[in-house]
Amino acid sequence: MAGYVLAIDQGTTSSRAIVFDGAFRIAGVGQQEFPQLFPRSGWVEHDPEAIWASVVDTCRAALAKASLSASDIAAIGITNQRETAVIWDRATGAPIHNAIVWQDRRTADLCRRLVEEGAAETIAAKTGLVVDPYFSATKIAWLLDNVPGARRRAEAGELAFGTVDSFLLWRLTGGRVHATDATNACRTMLFDIEANEWDEELLRLLGVPRALLPEVKDCAAEFGTTDPALFGTPIPILGMAGDQHAATLGQACFTPGMTKSTYGTGCFAVLNTGTTRCHSKNRLLSTIAYRLDGVTTYALEGSIFIAGAAVQWLRDGLKLMERAEQSGPMAASADEAQDVVLVPAFVGLGAPHWDAEARGAIYGLTRNSGPNEFARAALEAVCFQTADLLDAMRRDWRGEASMVLRVDGGMVASDWTMQRLADILAAPVDRPVVLETTALGAAWLAGHKAGVWPGREGFAASWHLERRFEPQMSPVERGRKLGAWADAVRRTRSTHSPLG
Numbered sequence: 001m002a003g004y005v006l007a008i009d010q011g012t013t014s015s016r017a018i019v020f021d022g023a024f025r026i027a028g029v030g031q032q033e034f035p036q037l038f039p040r041s042g043w044v045e046h047d048p049e050a051i052w053a054s055v056v057d058t059c060r061a062a063l064a065k066a067s068l069s070a071s072d073i074a075a076i077g078i079t080n081q082r083e084t085a086v087i088w089d090r091a092t093g094a095p096i097h098n099a100i101v102w103q104d105r106r107t108a109d110l111c112r113r114l115v116e117e118g119a120a121e122t123i124a125a126k127t128g129l130v131v132d133p134y135f136s137a138t139k140i141a142w143l144l145d146n147v148p149g150a151r152r153r154a155e156a157g158e159l160a161f162g163t164v165d166s167f168l169l170w171r172l173t174g175g176r177v178h179a180t181d182a183t184n185a186c187r188t189m190l191f192d193i194e195a196n197e198w199d200e201e202l203l204r205l206l207g208v209p210r211a212l213l214p215e216v217k218d219c220a221a222e223f224g225t226t227d228p229a230l231f232g233t234p235i236p237i238l239g240m241a242g243d244q245h246a247a248t249l250g251q252a253c254f255t256p257g258m259t260k261s262t263y264g265t266g267c268f269a270v271l272n273t274g275t276t277r278c279h280s281k282n283r284l285l286s287t288i289a290y291r292l293d294g295v296t297t298y299a300l301e302g303s304i305f306i307a308g309a310a311v312q313w314l315r316d317g318l319k320l321m322e323r324a325e326q327s328g329p330m331a332a333s334a335d336e337a338q339d340v341v342l343v344p345a346f347v348g349l350g351a352p353h354w355d356a357e358a359r360g361a362i363y364g365l366t367r368n369s370g371p372n373e374f375a376r377a378a379l380e381a382v383c384f385q386t387a388d389l390l391d392a393m394r395r396d397w398r399g400e401a402s403m404v405l406r407v408d409g410g411m412v413a414s415d416w417t418m419q420r421l422a423d424i425l426a427a428p429v430d431r432p433v434v435l436e437t438t439a440l441g442a443a444w445l446a447g448h449k450a451g452v453w454p455g456r457e458g459f460a461a462s463w464h465l466e467r468r469f470e471p472q473m474s475p476v477e478r479g480r481k482l483g484a485w486a487d488a489v490r491r492t493r494s495t496h497s498p499l500g
């Protein structure tokens with residue numbers, strides 16, 4: 001039997017396809033960036049056709065790099081940037097508009113209205129989410145209200161909504177399957193995470209017709225087979241999970257109390273809270289970690305919108321460096337005497353502040369501040385925000401929690417950043433050998449379902465540490481830095497955030 005598994009990892013800035021062999025080793029990779037569209041201030045869009053083209057190209061490239069053909073692949077697992085909303089025509093498969101990306105803030109007014117009308121409590125109780133433009137529901141409402149004829153066509157059942165996983169599944173199966181998985185569904189703000197179904201009251205509240213929505217399956221399930229025209233032979237699609245959920249699996253955080261944090265465009269910390277939902281009193285999200293064999297495992301999640309994106313801004317916007325990798329060495333050379341603090345609220349602030357209208361700010365500049373101090377400020381901002389999230393998690397979670405944080409994502413290649421993270425958290429930070437944990441998690445879902453990969457225990461035993469970063473900073477220095485950060489955040493908050 002074919003023992004290889006293909007993971008499609010459709011991220012915010014690039015699409016990756018990775019072939020894993022039976023020993024979870026990477027056999028071939030395809031990667032492609034695609035354009036980020038910023039039509040107005042605070043708006044972020046992707047062209048779904050560019051996403052689709054990049055996925056097909058990278059799958060073919062990964063197969064070619066591994067010198068394999070489709071018949072060698074036992075199954076495909078899909079993982080994706082979450083919340084990003086696509087609506088397409090069921091007859092032609094053509095999107096009716098660009099995808100509205102998770103970072104997009106255009107629906108801040110609608111969110112404020114929902115809060116003013118008193119809907120926040122119901123939404124939190126059912127979905128575990130806070131009211132914020134981040135989630136798909138208000139993006140769907142915007143598309144239905146702003147694309148001519150969309151609402152009428154949606155009500156007539158002519159249109160389909162999906163997060164990116166669902167759109168890709170539709171295309172991969174040649175327009176035969178309209179489905180998603182529980183982890184992606186739970187990020188729409190329309191899904192009841194305890195009843196495990198689309199919620200009629202929320203659909204009415206947001207004006208979303210039921211006919212638009214996909215079927216919701218477990219993360220490991222029969223999602224259909226690929227159209228033979230794509231890769232030669234049809235390949236079964238057996239795994240699906242939003243990228244942060246897939247990373248939680250890929251990091252083998254199967255035990256309640258284990259936490260992973262992923263540092264890509266944004267940063268997302270996820271704490272496994274077991275099969276009973278943990279309600280947050282500290283403005284974290286209560287979300288589905290994964291759903292397997294009909295059993296839901298829950299998580300607390302802290303979501304930060306800008307992590308590596310701040311490094312991209314230094315590189316592409318300010319042109320302070322040519323490559324993201326230069327940021328660590330630059331930070332290491334920064335002047336210790338200068339306390340330059342960057343609050344990268346370029347698209348508002350996520351957890352635990354949820355301030356859609358805050359915008360970025362930099363404090364502590366002097367005539368001596370330069371590119372190195374900016375680089376350090378951008379990298380430290382990620383560490384400070386993680387500290388805020390873990391602090392909120394510790395206050396919410398009463399169960400036992402491991403002090404160690406498992407990390408992954410593009411930014412963790414930076415040793416300087418990981419050391420500073422351990423210093424600011426005053427806790428060890430573990431970097432695994434396989435950094436492609438998001439893709440690995442999606443591959444595990446598919447490979448296990450196909451019967452070619454082991455279950456949780458066998459898979460967890462394959463997790464190997466590459467390097468542990470131990471905290472070295474003095475408590476005084478750490479306290480001083482965290483104090484400067486808290487002060488900077490306070491000064492950056494908008495006075496009229498929907499959630500106050």
Ligand SMILES: Nc1ncnc2c1ncn2[C@@H]1O[C@H](COP(=O)(O)OP(=O)(O)O)[C@@H](O)[C@H]1O
Binds near residue numbers: 012013311325413
């Ligand atoms: N060595 C590095 N140091 C700091 N930041 C980095 C480094 N390498 C990559 N990054 C940042 O990580 C991000 C890419 O990570 P990735 O996990 O591929 O993101 P995504 O899945 O969101 O597209 C980019 O924003 C980039 O700026």
Ligand SMILES: O=P(O)(O)OC[C@H](O)CO
Binds near residue numbers: 013081083243244
């Ligand atoms: O593309 P990433 O890795 O930044 O992840 C995006 C998240 O899923 C958004 O919620």
